[in-house]
Amino acid sequence: MTRLRADRRRPMTLLRAVVAELRKTATLPASAAATAVAVLGPLGITVLNAFSVRNAIRSGQPGLVAYTSPAEAAFSAAPLGTIGAIILGVVVISSEFTANSPDAGGGRQITATLAATPRRLVVLAAKAVAVVLNVLAAAAITLPACLFVADFVIGDLATPDDLGPTAARAAGAALYWTLTALMALAITVLTRSGVIPLIVLIVNSSLVSVSMVLTHVTTLAYYLPDAAGMRLFADDPLGEFEHALAPLTGGLVMAAWALGFLAVSSAVFTRRDA
Amino acid sequence: MLSISGLTKRHGPRTVLSDVTFQARPGRVTGFLGPNGAGKSSTLRILLGLDRPTAGTALIDGRPYRKLPDPIRAVGSMLDGSGAHRSRTARNHLAWVARAGGVPKRRIDEVLDQVGLAGAGRTRVGKFSLGMGQRLGLAAALLGEPAALVLDEPVNGLDPEGIRWIRGLLRGHADAGGTVLLSSHLMSEVAEITDDLVIIAGGRIVATGPLTEVIAGHATLEEAFFALTGADR
Ligand SMILES: Nc1ncnc2c1ncn2[C@@H]1O[C@H](COP(=O)(O)OP(=O)(O)OP(=O)(O)O)[C@@H](O)[C@H]1O
Ligand SMILES: [Mg+2]
Numbered sequence: 235m236t237r238l239r240a241d242r243r244r245p246m247t248l249l250r251a252v253v254a255e256l257r258k259t260a261t262l263p264a265s266a267a268a269t270a271v272a273v274l275g276p277l278g279i280t281v282l283n284a285f286s287v288r289n290a291i292r293s294g295q296p297g298l299v300a301y302t303s304p305a306e307a308a309f310s311a312a313p314l315g316t317i318g319a320i321i322l323g324v325v326v327i328s329s330e331f332t333a334n335s336p337d338a339g340g341g342r343q344i345t346a347t348l349a350a351t352p353r354r355l356v357v358l359a360a361k362a363v364a365v366v367l368n369v370l371a372a373a374a375i376t377l378p379a380c381l382f383v384a385d386f387v388i389g390d391l392a393t394p395d396d397l398g399p400t401a402a403r404a405a406g407a408a409l410y411w412t413l414t415a416l417m418a419l420a421i422t423v424l425t426r427s428g429v430i431p432l433i434v435l436i437v438n439s440s441l442v443s444v445s446m447v448l449t450h451v452t453t454l455a456y457y458l459p460d461a462a463g464m465r466l467f468a469d470d471p472l473g474e475f476e477h478a479l480a481p482l483t484g485g486l487v488m489a490a491w492a493l494g495f496l497a498v499s500s501a502v503f504t505r506r507d508a
Numbered sequence: 509m510l511s512i513s514g515l516t517k518r519h520g521p522r523t524v525l526s527d528v529t530f531q532a533r534p535g536r537v538t539g540f541l542g543p544n545g546a547g548k549s550s551t552l553r554i555l556l557g558l559d560r561p562t563a564g565t566a567l568i569d570g571r572p573y574r575k576l577p578d579p580i581r582a583v584g585s586m587l588d589g590s591g592a593h594r595s596r597t598a599r600n601h602l603a604w605v606a607r608a609g610g611v612p613k614r615r616i617d618e619v620l621d622q623v624g625l626a627g628a629g630r631t632r633v634g635k636f637s638l639g640m641g642q643r644l645g646l647a648a649a650l651l652g653e654p655a656a657l658v659l660d661e662p663v664n665g666l667d668p669e670g671i672r673w674i675r676g677l678l679r680g681h682a683d684a685g686g687t688v689l690l691s692s693h694l695m696s697e698v699a700e701i702t703d704d705l706v707i708i709a710g711g712r713i714v715a716t717g718p719l720t721e722v723i724a725g726h727a728t729l730e731e732a733f734f735a736l737t738g739a740d741r
Contacts, residue, residue, distance in 0.1 A: 246610075247577075254608035261600040262593065329593050338633070338641035339589015339665070345558065346591030346601075346648060350608035352557040352574040507559040 251351045251360035264325040272318025272372040279311035280380040284387035291391040304384035305395040309467050312407045319369050319411040320435045323418030328428025344508050354504040369415045373408035406466030413492040420495035423503050453477040463488035515564035524550050530706045530716045532689040537682045539702035540691040547711040548691040552660050556585050580609035584649030585658040590641040594634030598644050611652045619647040638665035656687040699729040709737040
C-alpha cells in the first residue's frame with residue numbers, strides 16, 4: 235500500500251523538482267550571465283556581420299563577403315548562443331558543488347538539493363528540463379531577433395532568404411544549443427567543478443574545434459558530438475564541409491551523443507556519494 | 509524514530525564506520541558525541557541519503573531517507589552550515605527548497621522570523637557570518653515542520669542568544685513528541701540539552717544510553733567523554 239502511494243507521487247515529485255530548478259536558475263547570477271551571452275552574443279555578432287555585408291555591397295564589392303543573405307549573417311553568429319548554452323549547462327551543476335566560504339560553514343548546495351529531493355534521477359531530470367526550457371526560451375527570443383536585425387540592416391540589398399529553410403535552420407540552431415547544453419550539464423556532473431568543462435567546451439566551440447581539426451584526418455570526425463550537428467544551422471557557402479552530416483542525420487547523431495553523456499552521468503550521479 | 513543499524517562505511521581501504529548501531533527516539537533529544545574524525549558526520553550523511561553505506565541500514569520510521577515521499581516534511585536536517593549558494597539571497601534559497609519539498613510559501617517568512625533572520629532575507633548568503641549561515645541552515649531544517657531534526661553541530665558559531673534560543677527550540681521540539689539527533693563538541697551544552705547520548709570514537713560506538721547512565725561513575729560529562737573515547741592523553 236505505502237509503496238503504491240509513494241510511486242504515485244513520483245510525477246508530483248518531478249514537477250516540484252522542475253519548478254524548484256527553474257527557480258534556482260532564475261535566481262543564480264551565473265545563469266543570468268549565461269542567458270545574457272546566449273541572447274546578446276548572437277545579436278551583437280549578427281549586427282557586425284550584417285554591417286560588413288551591407289558595406290561590401292554598398293561599396294560595390296560583394297565578393298569581399300562570403301555571403302549576402304541576412305539569414306547567413308544571423309546563423310553565422312549562432313556559435314555565441316552555443317557558448318551561452320554551455321555556460322548554462324555547466325553552472326546549473328557546478329553551482330551545486332561550489333563550497334561556501336569556510337567562514338559560513340563551507341557547505342555545498344547539493345546537500346540541500348538532495349535533502350529536498352533525494353531521488354537522484356529526479357534531480358538530474360529536473361535540471362535537464364530546466365536547462366532545456368531556458369535554452370529554448372533564449373533561442374526563441376534570440377534567433378528571430380537576429381534574423382530581423384540582419385534583414386533590417388542589410389535591407390533591400392540582400393539576397394532574399396526563403397522562409398521555410400530559414401525557419402528550419404532556426405529550429406536547428408535551437409536544437410544544437412539545447413543538445414550542447416545537455417552535454418555540458420552531463421560532463422559537469424562527472425567533474426563537479428565547472429572550471430575544466432567551461433574552458434574546454436568554450437575553447438572547443440569558439441577558438442579551435444578539436445572535431446573540425448580531426449576532420450582533416452578522417453571524415454569520421456564529422457560524427458563527433460559538436461561536428462555532427464553543424465549542418466543543423468550552418469550552411470556551407472564556401473563548400474568547405476562537403477562530408478559533414480546532413481541536418482537530420484547529424485541532429486540524430488548529436489542527440490544520441492547527448493543521451494549517451496546523460497546516461498553515463500546518471501549512472502555516476504546515482505551511485506556516487508554526494 | 510531514527511534507527512541506525514550495523515552501519516559500516518569504507519573509503520577505499522579506510523574503514524571510517526564499523527558496525528554503528530543506535531536509535532534516536534521520539535520525545536527525546538539525542539546527543540551524538542565523538543572526537544574529530546570519529547565518524548559523526550559520516551553517520552549523519554548516510555542517514556540523510558547523501559552517502560551510501562558499505563553495509564548496514566539507517567532508517568527513518570522504518571524507511572530509508574531516499575524512500576520518504578516528502579523528506580523535508582519528515583526530517584529537517586542541517587550539515588555544514590546553510591547549504592545555500594553564496595550568490596543567492598536567504599529568501600530565494602528557502603523559496604526553492606520549499607518548492608522542491610512541497611512546503612507552502614508562507615513558511616518562508618515564518619522560519620526566517622523564527623531563526624532571527626527576518627531582516628536578512630534579501631541579503632546574499634555570501635555576505636553572511638558563520639552564525640547567520642547556521643541560522644539559515646536551521647531555517648531550512650524547520651521549513652517543512654518535520655517530526656525529526658538531524659543537526660550536525662548546530663550550535664557552532666551561534667551567539668549566546670542563539671545558543672539559548674536553540675536550546676529552547678530543541679527541548680520544545682522533543683517535548684512536543686518530536687525526535688532530535690544532534691552532534692556537538694560542546695560538553696556543557698550537550699549535558700544541558702540532551703536526554704540520551706551516543707558516543708562514537710574511531711568509527712565505533714563506545715557508549716549509548718540515557719545521559720545519567722552514560723555519565724554514571726564520572727564527575728561530569730566531560731570526564732565521561734574522555735574516559736570513554738580515550739581522547740585524554
Ligand atoms: N570522502 C572521504 N574519503 C575518505 N575519508 C573520508 C571521507 N569522508 C570522511 N572521511 C574520513 O572519515 C572519518 C570520519 O569523518 P567524519 O567527518 O564523519 O568525522 P566527524 O566525527 O564528523 O568529525 P568532526 O568532529 O571533525 O566533524 C575521518 O577520518 C575522515 O577523514
Ligand atoms: Mg563532522
